[in-house]
Amino acid sequence: MYVIVVGSGKVGLNLTRELIAKGHEVTLLExxxxxxxxVEEELEHxxxxxxxxxxxxxxxxxxxxxxxxVAVTGDDEDNMLVCQVAKEKYLCERVIARVNxxxxxxxxxxxxxxxxxxxxxxxxxxxxxxVPRYGLVHLLALEEERLEIIELExxxxxxxxxxxxxxxxxxxxxxxxxxxxxxxxxxxTADTVVEAGDQVLLVLDSGLEDQITPVFAPD
Amino acid sequence: xxxxxxxxxxxxxxxxxxxxxxxxxVSVLDEDPLSHERLVEIEGQTxxxxxxxxxxxxxxxxxxxxxxxxxxADVFIASTDGDNTNLTVAQIVKRRxxxxxxLCRVMDPARAAWYAEQGxxxxxxxxxxxxxxxxxxxxxx
Numbered sequence: 001m002y003v004i005v006v007g008s009g010k011v012g013l014n015l016t017r018e019l020i021a022k023g024h025e026v027t028l029l030e031x032x033x034x035x036x037x038x039v040e041e042e043l044e045h046x047x048x049x050x051x052x053x054x055x056x057x058x059x060x061x062x063x064x065x066x067x068x069x070v071a072v073t074g075d076d077e078d079n080m081l082v083c084q085v086a087k088e089k090y091l092c093e094r095v096i097a098r099v100n101x102x103x104x105x106x107x108x109x110x111x112x113x114x115x116x117x118x119x120x121x122x123x124x125x126x127x128x129x130x131v132p133r134y135g136l137v138h139l140l141a142l143e144e145e146r147l148e149i150i151e152l153e154x155x156x157x158x159x160x161x162x163x164x165x166x167x168x169x170x171x172x173x174x175x176x177x178x179x180x181x182x183x184x185x186x187x188x189t190a191d192t193v194v195e196a197g198d199q200v201l202l203v204l205d206s207g208l209e210d211q212i213t214p215v216f217a218p219d
Numbered sequence: 220x221x222x223x224x225x226x227x228x229x230x231x232x233x234x235x236x237x238x239x240x241x242x243x244x245v246s247v248l249d250e251d252p253l254s255h256e257r258l259v260e261i262e263g264q265t266x267x268x269x270x271x272x273x274x275x276x277x278x279x280x281x282x283x284x285x286x287x288x289x290x291x292a293d294v295f296i297a298s299t300d301g302d303n304t305n306l307t308v309a310q311i312v313k314r315r316x317x318x319x320x321x322l323c324r325v326m327d328p329a330r331a332a333w334y335a336e337q338g339x340x341x342x343x344x345x346x347x348x349x350x351x352x353x354x355x356x357x358x359x360x
Contacts, residue, residue: 053303055329077279077303089333104279107307110314 004029004066006052006082007073008039011098015070020046027061031073052082055089063090072098072117076107083113114143136213139201146206149177152216156196160215166190173205174212223248223292225278225308226299230324230344232257234296239271246272248287249299278308281315289316297323302330309339 001024005016008030016028020043028043030036031051039047050057052071063069069086071079076099083095099105099118108116128137129151137151154161160168165176165188179188180199194200200216220243224235227249235258239245247258247266252275258266266273276283278299289295295318297305302325309323323341325331331343 053330054327055333075303077301077307080307081303085330085333088337103281106281107279107311110311111307 001025001067002062002065003027003068003070004052004058004061004063004086006069006071006079007098008035008047009072009074011072012070013039013043015072016043016046029057029061053078053085055085058082058086058090063092066090066092068092068094068096070096070098074100076100076104080104080108080111080113084111087113136209136217141206143206147203148206148209149201149203150209150212151180151199151201152213154194154196154198154200154216155219158196158216158218160194160200161196163194164190165192165194168194168215170202170215171208171211174208175203177201177203220244220293221246221288221291222294222296223284223287223289224296224298225249225284225287226297226305226324227251227254227257227273228298228300229257231296231298234298235271239269244270244272246274246288246292248274248276248278248283250275250277278304279311284308284312284316289318292316292318294318294320295322297321299324302326306330306334306339313339 003019003024003026005012005026005028008028012028016026019026026046028047029050029052030039030047033049036047036049048061052058063086069083069092071082073079079097083097086092087095095113097108097113097116099108099116102118102120105116105118125138138148139151140149176188178185178201179192202212204212222238222243223246224231225248227235227247235245235247255273258271258273274283274287276286289312295312297309299305305323305325309321312318313321321340323339325334325341325343326345328343328346331341331346335341
């Protein structure tokens with residue numbers, strides 16, 4: 001795979017190292033001359049100097065044949081525009097953008113840039129996972145595919161408690177894929193009995209979580 | 220007309236003053252409070268006395284745009300000193316607030332041309348300068 005990484009801060013540089021170690025061809029782009037010179041000592045020809053929001057810099061890096069463009073600079077506007085141009089002008093099928101300020105997330109969506117990665121969001125998810133407040137944790141959302149994976153803690157009073165998986169009344173478009181009990185997880189069969197205190201993982205069509213939550217966590 | 224101008228540098232402030240003098244409602248948004256100084260002195264009046272609006276805030280903050288009146292704007296002008304800011308905010312207000320007349324300053328001629336093809340009204344001072352130099356050169360020969 002040929003990958004162009006934009007921005008050689010800690011994220012971009014380490015990402016580039018990992019991708020090269022996995023055998024991919026990578027070009028890293030850095031707009032700051034001094035940072036470029038530092039990174040160039042390690043990466044040599046795999047890093048190029050230039051502002052990736054300029055078209056000729058992207059073209060020089062071979063954006064036309066790139067399988068993936070990842071924009072991880074510290075500037076959301078740059079990340080947005082690099083991805084937009086890569087996708088719409090150079091028809092690069094896959095782009096990934098970093099969102100620095102979570103309030104800009106709406107702008108990325110409005111311009112059709114996805115998927116996006118936001119450190120703030122990831123940490124929030126981890127906090128939800130470690131300290132579940134409403135009994136519901138979003139583990140993964142595939143927005144284009146319109147699928148979600150969520151985690152719910154089964155309450156004593158839940159309709160699902162003490163029922164066989166096959167007997168739990170779930171809306172169409174949802175499935176229990178894993179049960180976490182006593183610190184270990186397993187994939188349930190139709191005969192597995194859901195117990196209060198279990199954490200269950202479900203995959204579902206997006207938008208169904210409001211119907212599913214009451215089945216496991218009614219309060 | 221209600222004209223919202225983001226970025227009160229030399230270009231933005233001059234366009235703002237001209238639009239106000241022509242009788243339009245004009246609102247200016249800039250992240251630098253000191254940029255207000257470029258707007259004063261319209262026939263001895265302050266910007267506000269002359270009917271102008273000035274808001275301090277960044278272009279990408281939706282709250283700041285709303286405070287500056289983006290929801291009732293008929294014309295939006297992105298004239299900050301950053302191409303990337305202008306291109307981003309111009310596209311956002313066009314899509315999100317449905318403003319039809321959105322003008323966007325883009326110094327980089329290559330991107331000004333490509334975004335123009337995508338339907339954005341871009342104005343590239345650099346491109347204009349290149350053309351004027353070429354014309355002046357041609358006149359010499």
